[in-house]
Amino acid sequence: MVAACMHTLPTGVELECRTSGQPGQPLLLFLHGFPEGAFIWDSLLAHFGNCYRCVAPNLRGYGKSSQPTAISDYRAKHLVEDLAALITIEGAGNAACVIAHDWGGAVAWGLANRYPAQVQRLLILNSPHPGAFLRELQKNPQQQAASQYMHFLRRPDAPELLAENDWSRMLGFFQHPDGSLPDWLTPERQQQYRDHWNLGVHGACMFYAASPLVPPRPEGSEDELQDIRGLSLPEEMLHIPVPVRILWGDSDLALHPALLDGLEQWVPRLQVEHLKGCSHWVVHERPEAVRHALTDFLSQHHS
DSSP states (O other), X not given: OOEEEEEEOTTSOEEEEEEESOBTBOEEEEEOOTTOOGGGGHHHHHHHTTTSEEEEEOOTTSTTSOOOOOGGGGSHHHHHHHHHHHHHHTTOSSEEEXXXXXXXXXXXXXXXXXXXXXXXXXXXXXXOOHHHHHHHHHHOHHHHHHTTHHHHHTSTTHHHHHHHHHHHHHHHTTOOTTSOOOTTOOHHHHHHHHHHHTTOOHHHHHHHHHOSOOOOOTTOOHHHHHXXXXXXXXXXXXXXXXXXXXXXXXTOSSSOGGGGTTGGGTOSSEEEEEETTOOXXXXXXXXXXXXXXXXXXXXXXXX
């Protein structure tokens, strides 16, 4: 049984959460990406609720969670602190596993780096480690090209443009390369997404506006090129001491598999599983693979 609740954090930020299981059971924290919402995890919440306390928040800026208006409110530090506070409010001390996709994964990497005592293990679904993402944006023309969409989402008018024609641009993010919509995106699921986006997408776009990890534009100025090429992340921000399992759809149009190269330097306790023919939308496309990977990961004993 999946329920809904609102958690108010010490900062005053409210996070709308979908939950299952009893408080006091080991905690599983599920983090969605763009342009998704907490509802994408419902089948996993129903499955794991017997043995775990499952919590899937709408991240700040999404759904009925707080949607602050300033770009600075979406800096990584604040997003990470939201989740650390949520784990504390749930009374678990730490999460048995954080399961995270896309932007949720970006925040989860930061959470495991800054608050490793609050995360026992991390299951990442198509979300690049920040060190690898910076490297590929600086040096890999393929990844630079694949990430150009980020410039559109950073525009001040992006929320209005996305809402045009009953969210046709937003639904376009889910399209196959030939322009067709995937089978999982049923009319009912499309409406679920539209209802979610109608609550506001300004905050969702702010994640992009606040991030320093932006590809250089082909026609960009020399200043813009220098911005990304001159950017570096402190090594201490990149180390992930907890066990990490990555489930990666290899047919992701936005995130190339080269992002997985060299992760061992930052993630010493790493397992990677490739999903052939799977796109970016792993949770929708391969729900059984996600369920199996999480079950297996939770059964492993990590010292």
